[in-house]
Amino acid sequence: MSVTTPSPRGTARTAPQVPLLLTAVFLAFLGQTTLNPIIAPLSREVGLAEWQVGVTISAAAVMVVGTSQFWGRRSQSWGRKPVLVTALALATVTMLLFALLAEAGFRGLITGGLLFTLFILLRGVGFGTAIAAVGPTAQAYIADVTLDEAARVKGMSGVGAVQGIAMVAGAIVGGTLSTLGLIAPLIAVPALLALALAAVLVGLRRESRSELVPAPARIRPSDPRVWPFLVTGFGMFTALGFIQVITGFIVQDRLGLTAGATGALTGAALLAAGAGMIVAQGVIVPRSGWSPATLLRVGCPSALVGFLLLIPNAGVALLMLALLIIGLGIGTAMPGYTAGPTLLMRREEQGGLAGLVGATNGLTFVIAPTASTLLYSFSAPLPVITGALILSAVCIFVFWHPMFRTPEPGALRTPVVN
Numbered sequence: 001m002s003v004t005t006p007s008p009r010g011t012a013r014t015a016p017q018v019p020l021l022l023t024a025v026f027l028a029f030l031g032q033t034t035l036n037p038i039i040a041p042l043s044r045e046v047g048l049a050e051w052q053v054g055v056t057i058s059a060a061a062v063m064v065v066g067t068s069q070f071w072g073r074r075s076q077s078w079g080r081k082p083v084l085v086t087a088l089a090l091a092t093v094t095m096l097l098f099a100l101l102a103e104a105g106f107r108g109l110i111t112g113g114l115l116f117t118l119f120i121l122l123r124g125v126g127f128g129t130a131i132a133a134v135g136p137t138a139q140a141y142i143a144d145v146t147l148d149e150a151a152r153v154k155g156m157s158g159v160g161a162v163q164g165i166a167m168v169a170g171a172i173v174g175g176t177l178s179t180l181g182l183i184a185p186l187i188a189v190p191a192l193l194a195l196a197l198a199a200v201l202v203g204l205r206r207e208s209r210s211e212l213v214p215a216p217a218r219i220r221p222s223d224p225r226v227w228p229f230l231v232t233g234f235g236m237f238t239a240l241g242f243i244q245v246i247t248g249f250i251v252q253d254r255l256g257l258t259a260g261a262t263g264a265l266t267g268a269a270l271l272a273a274g275a276g277m278i279v280a281q282g283v284i285v286p287r288s289g290w291s292p293a294t295l296l297r298v299g300c301p302s303a304l305v306g307f308l309l310l311i312p313n314a315g316v317a318l319l320m321l322a323l324l325i326i327g328l329g330i331g332t333a334m335p336g337y338t339a340g341p342t343l344l345m346r347r348e349e350q351g352g353l354a355g356l357v358g359a360t361n362g363l364t365f366v367i368a369p370t371a372s373t374l375l376y377s378f379s380a381p382l383p384v385i386t387g388a389l390i391l392s393a394v395c396i397f398v399f400w401h402p403m404f405r406t407p408e409p410g411a412l413r414t415p416v417v418n
């Protein structure tokens with residue numbers, strides 16, 4: 001595999017604003033993950049079924065799939081600042097309206113089909129479209145300002161690390177605020193998104209016309225440089241999606257908790273998974289110096305161990321350990337999946353690639369939340385077993401496909417500038 005790096009023009013000429021961009025990513029995903037600990041008890045409190053929560057999250061994923069490539073290319077042609085301002089403003093408004101909708105649901109003012117429809121429109125369509133812009137914009141920017149494999153992997157692991165930190169912080173914030181009532185974290189979400197919007201408005205520099213890419217390339221999923229990574233990422237995040245949505249239900253049903261206690265302990269469970277991701281992407285990946293292929297071949301089997309430990313109902317300690325190991329494994333594999341194909345792309349292809357990766361991630365959540373919640377209604381262990389089977393197939397693929405065979409030392413280190 002040869003390494004293709006961006007030509008030394010555009011944003012590479014100026015001091016990169018990576019810390020500011022990562023701050024915006026952190027705040028955006030913190031807003032998203034603050035909702036995670038309470039989504040299960042929230043749905044039950046307003047009278048929605050488990051499958052309706054799955055459909056709502058799947059609707060958001062459909063929007064991510066449909067708009068990620070658009071946002072990724074626009075981040076190169078419009079610039080990062082206009083894209084993020086537009087997306088974060090939309091996210092703030094939709095989640096403010098979602099908080100008001102939930103309060104109306106608590107009070108019984110809006111119920112049944114109308115409540116479900118508005119859940120889909122706000123949390124699904126509106127917020128899904130907005131959050132779709134954040135990851136591709138950040139990944140395209142990292143690809144634009146890094147010039148070799150080591151820097152690229154480190155930069156992509158930085159994006160993943162702030163997402164892991166956001167998962168931990170969201171678990172803490174959402175779980176803690178849920179002890180004050182489920183409406184408290186719902187109010188916090190638009191506030192965090194508004195803070196991200198303010199940071200971008202005030203601090204992020206807008207690129208000059210010469211730094212933009214007038215006609216970013218659209219990348220086909222069948223591109224031979226890309227599809228093995230997409231297959232791997234799709235399988236990996238589908239497996240993760242099969243347990244992510246039902247974690248709150250697992251916690252509540254296995255331990256027999258109230259809604260408030262479920263929110264707090266689900267926050268702790270998600271904290272364990274997020275801590276694993278932080279350790280993987282903040283410590284293991286930067287210090288290992290592993291190639292993208294090696295990261296995938298180490299991370300996927302590690303995550304599979306966590307899935308297997310999550311299957312039995314053996315108490316809270318094993319549940320927390322399983323989620324920690326899953327976080328470590330997925331956190332190790334993620335930079336391999338996101339950085340690997342960027343090393344084979346020209347600069348004008350990076351936005352389209354970032355959007356395609358985002359769309360692939362979103363596609364997993366079209367399928368997994370609805371399928372996992374339906375399976376859970378039949379048998380609680382079924383979604384976890386299904387996720388483990390999918391991840392087993394991914395492990396076989398990354399050890400079998402020639403793209404992921406470990407190269408000779410240094411084979412991926414010499415950049416080829418186009």
